[in-house]
Amino acid sequence: MRKSKIVNTSKILSKKSMIKMILNSILIFGLFVFSHCDEDNSVDDLKADFSYEYKEVNHVVFTNQSEGEYYSMTWNFGNGKEETTTDKKKTYEVYYPLAGDYDVTLKLLNYSGGTKVTSKTINIASTDFVISFTAEVDALNPNIINLENTSQGQFESFKWIYRDKEIVDETAHAAYFPFVGSYEIELQVIKNGNEISLKKSISISQNDPDYIDNLSLVWSDEFDGLIVNSDNWTFETGATGWGNNELQNYTNGGNAEIVNGYLIITAIKLDDNTAVGSYSSSRIISKGKKEFKYGRMEVRANVPEGRGIWPAIWMLGSNISSVGWPVCGEIDIMEYVGYEPNTVHATVHTPSGYAANGDGTSVTLVSCEEEFHNYGIIWTEKQIDFYIDTPENIIYTYNPILKSEDNWPFDKPQFFILNIAVGGDWGGAQGVDNSIFPQTMEIDYVRVYQEVL
Template sequence: MGDNIYELEIYLPRAGTYDVDLHVYKDGFEELLTKQITIAQDDPDYLDNMTLVWSDEFDGTEINTDYWTFETGSGGWGNNELQNYTNGDNAEIADGKLIITVRKENEFKVAGSYTSTRMISKGKKEFTYGRMEVRAKLPSGTGMWPAIWMLGGNISTEGWPACGEIDIMEYVGYQPDVVHATVHTTSGSGANGDGSSKALETAEEAFHVYGLIWDAKEMIFYIDSPENVTHTYAPFNKTASNWPFDLSQFFILNVAVGGNWGGVQGVDNTIFPQSMAVDYVRVYQSN
């Protein structure tokens, strides 16, 4: 290939051993060069070096349908939930925030007795790796089950839980002031998901940032600051069953009522209406 010398620089912010493949093509010549690189320690500034690649600040007058789709219907959503998700009737933008409002439609405590909203970014805004942050204030009362989470973009072909699920934040109203972060995969899902709980006394009264740092090595969940870690998920031997997380995931924002977890202690019909307020959704990625 002559005497030309080329230099290639790559940035690997996290400690670990990486197999780097370089495909070289020139004048009909093709060669694959493979090199194993070991990084001794994390770049202490790698979070600061991330760039904001997408956000919804909810600063407009309407929900941006270039970003979000309303999933609609009742029927339990696989968890015996009681809400009917409407086509935007229970969501609005007010004072620079997304407001998802849950309303009681009747006293019967059956499927369809309540209306709510479930918004997804599937097929519109999907991401692989990055730092995800959602600033939100949560509803209160027995029967509430708000969630800020992600699902694999391939769920239509792979199904759940093979597509992977990342619960950045879940909350059940009968257990106030405790937030949960959980990962669901084929190797562990539902009640057997890999997660942790964290006391947060002002979850219902104040806005908090619910964050996720996700790369090829691990997932780190936190509240308000990366220093306040709530859960870490990092299987030592990654397989398709425990790590389907090298593919894109989309966001889901919703508030459920009742269900297998949210309804363990029933639903208090005196609490409605209830709302989850979301200040922003932001995604940062390495350059």
């Protein structure tokens, strides 16, 4: 009988494990040594250093004195200002208005990602300038904050910044905050060419009940001339479908006239077809001529009627040429489609909701084809209110809680558009009735009211 050979596998495994552990240790140690040698070598030739010199009152000039091969330098001047540069010969003159010690740091970055840092403490012996201001609620009007610049020392100029406003060189200023909420007020002072700023937060406890009454008429077109005023309006022309598969050709004034103080835009049938170019109309815009940010915008108009007609009173962001639509934002103050008589629509279009997904409302207005009505918005940094006839008759409010570039592009100027389209994706959704033409939209005025406080 053949005997089996018994192998002690535990000893073999033990030897293999030991050899593996030794090899791994050698590898790890080698990597450790290599990485540390590489790190040390990468910065061994670097010497981070700078000199400084006091110049004039509270000014310090910093000069790079570093040695070795490196790519960039990052300065931290200890006063909240930091700058990165690749210019090794660049000097910095820094203004320190307040007395005290400031830790200045210079960090070098070489081409291998290695860094060297040096720090020095400078002492500013005396205070040259102190920025300060007071902000007190007005005793008679809780929506006004009385500001006073109480800064100490000499400076060239200053300005208040709040609610997208900039008020220059008013030592005492009454800042108007018409709506409930928290706001930031900034005082920005220029001294020796340096910008110094201070910010404070304030709270407003109530909406101003007289906000609408406090707005002032800043621009209007009453259409009381002989022709459309070219200082206010430009005719857009062409039969391009206008992004909505519309059928009309917009003409250069042939379909718009001033009659007895009214702007009359007329849509005309040119042939018996229902194709692109079978109709003519007008579209006027105030782009580059009359553009506005915030305020009460109101247009008094009488709309046309009939299936296939699509008049609109609306606004687009003035930056549309650079950012496109819908990033520029669109405010449709009033739209009407003829196959839905006695109904008007108010809509906003933003990157977060546009075209058929725009945010808005539709309301019944039985007399819109027979009578003039006022179509308006009250546009503030907080929200956009749409109204019909009076500002008290709000039909829709657009007010995203968390505003972003996607849902609130309405912090930039916009321009007006007045037009009648024929057909199109929405206006022509149920076809065009050629028996209705010609059709006119009459506009009494376009007015803009804004804050003057």
